[in-house]
Amino acid sequence: MSQKPAAEKSTGVVVRFAPSPTGYLHIGGARTALFNWLYAQRYGGRFLLRIEDTDRERNSPEAVAAILDGLTWLGLDWDGEAVSQFARADRHRAIAEAMLASGHAYRCYSPPAEIEAARDAVKAENASRKTQGRTDFQPELFLSPWRDRPASEAPAGVPPAIRLKAPRDGSTRVDDHVQGTVTFPNKDLDDLIILRSDGNPTYNLAVVVDDHDMGVTHVVRGVDHLTNAARQTQIYEAMGWAVPEWAHVPLIHGPDGAKLSKRHGALGVEAYRAMGYLPAALRNYLVRLGWSHGDDEIISTPQLIAWFDLDGIGKSAARFDFAKLESLNGHYIRTTPDDELFDRITQLLPYIPRGNEVANALASGAGPKLRALMPALKERAKTLIDILDGAAFLWAERPLALDEKAGKLIDAPARAALGDLAAALAGAQEWTPAALEAKVRAYAEETGVKLGKIAQPLRAALTGSSVSPPVFDVMAVLGQAEALARIKDQAG
RNA sequence: GCUCCCUUCGUCUAUCGGUUAGGACGCGAGAUUUUCAAUCUUGAAAGACGGGUUCGACUCCCGUAGGGAGCGCCA
8 A cells, every 4th residue: 555655744734622621531522632633743734732711610720631631641742832712812802893893793782581582482483383384484593683783773781792794695615524515505594693792702703713823724623513614614704814624523422323421431531541441542443433544453653644634534423332442452452562561550550449559569569470470461451450450369468369260169179189289389499380380280190180170279279260361370470488378278 | 493414244444336345343153272361263244215327336316214413692
């Protein structure tokens, strides 16, 4: 396959991720951020971050921190400082005034209650037409009477909102890299408010002004903003500014096809971190949701950067599938160097339940053991948590609590064998997996028992479980004293 | 209700008018094996429905059904 240069110089691409800090960085937002980031990397452009914090009630510093933290963990580094949209309110107001001055906006004195009543009235009218079997419905738009009324009629003491004087005829086109060309009849778009009656800018105005001022060339965001693209286009045109390129990416759905809820994965990325997923695996999974490159499934980040493009994104929503994420994560765990895994686990501990206990255990001797067993542990783990669970026997206290299956393995003959083994191994000079295996095999042959018959009780005695890394590795890592003690604990 | 978008195995997807419709996850079987994994081999599994256009349609067009998004002085 042909590979284009990773960064075609001086394309001047500027993208941005613009979350509102109402909670944490949820998984859909993470994918949007990833697409933006990849696009910037692909074309050697800039990836900016803007916090849409104009709604002061639904906005907190903690939420901002959570978003920055999530992006950092995912490895999506942004250029420059994060921009606060709220801090730019004066600039937004100035633009609203400019639009007023140029005749592209007007003051609307209709109080909110009146607007709502007007909308309700149309709705009721349409409902009654429906019951009459009529189909001549009217749009539920609110057309402000102040659009054409002279300012001299303005009521005293009523603070006006400023509305865009949107075109009434024709249509507004959105040429979108994902959605194609979507046309909105202007009669379906009302005169949106750009400045509230309390003097604060609204979202659509703020976004346009900020994107323009920040030099954003490509707006990549969720399809839920598609109609906003049309409204924003009208603002761009009113200002005579260049309209950016659009790419409205489909949303992520839950396993049942409905909107992603917390129950199925609309979690913050920090939740995925706590579940033991690797950033590279999450990136790989997320990008494959709606985007593909032939039959390639496991795609490294450099490869992703070389291949990614907006036009390859599909239009249909994808369902979130934990099983596939797990499988991918397992692959990434297996291919991550042991030392790096060890570090990642250490860094993860503050974020997981009982992480402190594990941290203490690792500090007091279990660390090197975990490290030594890593090759065996990572092969059977889907998440970092699996590695920790698989290693828990290392810091378990004697006498070990046996799970149900392990308990059944320790029957009378097994107890006797464990006693024999303890005796046979007591004087062992060499405590390596190979040496131990040779000894145990010899014992099995002597007594005419299959190796499995002796290895399973041994595993149960050493780990308290019927499932573990290879027993001889386990025994070696545990050390002679501890291993023998554990065996004797269960011996007859 | 109105506007817009979507529809290939259970899931993510490939196919850009001619293929035995491919891959991956998951699931089944087998090999390997001290358990569990990992690995390898292998099986089942899809073009929502109905009309067109065409020599030929998963692919293009229309309709139906189903799903989703948007319709705020929220973002």
